[in-house]
Amino acid sequence: MxxxxxxxxxxxxxxxxxxxxxxxxxxxxxxxxxxxxxxxxxxxxxxxxxxxxxxxxxxxxxxxxxxxxxxxxxxxxxxxxxxxxxxxxxxxxxxxxxxxxxxxxxxxxxxxxxxxxxxxxxxxxxxxxxxxxxxxxxxxxLAPSPRELLVHVPTSALLRPIADAVREDPGDPRTLTDWASALRVSPRTITRAFNTETGTSFARWVAAVRAQHAVALLTRGWDVEAVAEQVGYRSASAFGVAFRRTTGLTPGTFRTH
Incomplete structure (x- = not known):
């Protein structure tokens, strides 16, 4: 293309x-x-x-x-x-x-x-x-909305490998502990860096990246179950809970029928 x-x-x-x-x-x-x-x-x-x-x-x-x-x-x-x-x-x-x-x-x-x-x-x-x-x-x-699909992308040498990997594959299952081990730093070091650079935790940042990717798939007509699997959730219900917590909206809001 x-x-x-x-x-x-x-x-x-x-x-x-x-x-x-x-x-x-x-x-x-x-x-x-x-x-x-x-x-x-x-x-x-x-x-x-x-x-x-x-x-x-x-x-x-x-x-x-x-x-x-x-x-x-x-x-x-x-x-x-x-x-x-x-x-x-x-x-x-x-x-x-x-x-x-x-x-x-x-x-x-x-x-x-x-x-x-x-x-x-x-x-x-x-x-x-x-x-x-x-x-x-x-x-x-016309008014601002507290609901948004926003990701602050970290750019430091420490967090860039995490950001690149998760944005490339939002279903990446690696945890904070996994990344700390791979990067040879403590989980606390990564946690502090995420809070400083993005204003949120590692887990919430990953959830936001997954939500953005999920919306792109939902608007292309993917069903919720397939989207959930693609972005790393074990079930559609777990995906729905995480999505609502992140965006304040349901996945169905963005589903193309």
């Missing part, structure tokens, strides 16, 4: 005139696609109609889906990727016409109401008065 790389400029907030309040864009990518690091002069809400994609800011990696979007404030340097067949959507919010809902990237739950309002803005027959009223409603319901 051919991979396409797209290069976009890094623009400052308001660096280009954006007189609109909300403008929409959508595309089905026909190849595996990577967007190099760039930034927009406007705020952006990333979400998908179909499939899962990734957005990266520094060492933080978010998964974007039809259920969970990502708010990207104007001027934030970010890169991204999507596999062939992903139908991604983006809503652009004028820098001078709207305030950012957060100073940093933050997850946004794509509720049925928010989806309907954003879709209505795509109607070319919408009158100016109806557009203005709909934009007000979008801004009223």
């Amino acid at each position: 051919t991979r396409e790389t797209r290069t976009l400029p890094a623009l400052a907030p308001g660096g280009v005139d954006t007189p609109f309040v909300i403008a929409g864009y959508d595309e089905v990518v026909t190849h595996d696609t990577v967007w190099d690091e760039h930034s927009h002069p406007f705020h952006e809400l990333l979400w998908n109609e179909r499939g899962a994609s990734s957005a990266v800011v520094g060492a933080r990696v978010w998964t974007v889906t039809p259920a969970l979007g990502l708010w990207m404030p104007a001027g934030t340097l970010h890169s991204g990727s999507a596999v062939a067949g992903t139908w991604f959507r983006a809503s652009f919010f004028g820098f001078r016409t709207t305030s950012s809902i957060s100073p940093t990237p933050v997850a946004v739950e794509i509720t049925p109401l928010l989806r309907l309002l954003l879709e209505r803005l795509g109607d070319p027959a919408l009158s100016a008065a109806s557009r203005a009223a709909t934009e007000v409603l979008v801004l009223d319901v």
Whole structure:
């Protein structure tokens, strides 16, 4: 499969005139696609109609889906990727016409109401008065969500082998003790490093990586049992418990029927 790389400029907030309040864009990518690091002069809400994609800011990696979007404030340097067949959507919010809902990237739950309002803005027959009223409603319901599919990727020489192995194979069964033995350090050393670099424990970090990988498979139509096995859980029920603990949502939220 051919991979396409797209290069976009890094623009400052308001660096280009954006007189609109909300403008929409959508595309089905026909190849595996990577967007190099760039930034927009406007705020952006990333979400998908179909499939899962990734957005990266520094060492933080978010998964974007039809259920969970990502708010990207104007001027934030970010890169991204999507596999062939992903139908991604983006809503652009004028820098001078709207305030950012957060100073940093933050997850946004794509509720049925928010989806309907954003879709209505795509109607070319919408009158100016109806557009203005709909934009007000979008801004009223748009809010950060505590639920997110986020992984902080550690970059130190100590943790990089763990991060690379688990992200390559989320079903990797090695425990904290196993890794400590392989790297010839104490479990406490790895624990401290994970807390310092990622703000979470080894076990919770692994669960987050597994959740991100699971979502990518669920949005491709995999059944829950197969996903559970692929990401290292002995049963669908154990996977479901871990997934809900990590994301606050059920695997079925992301299942493509």
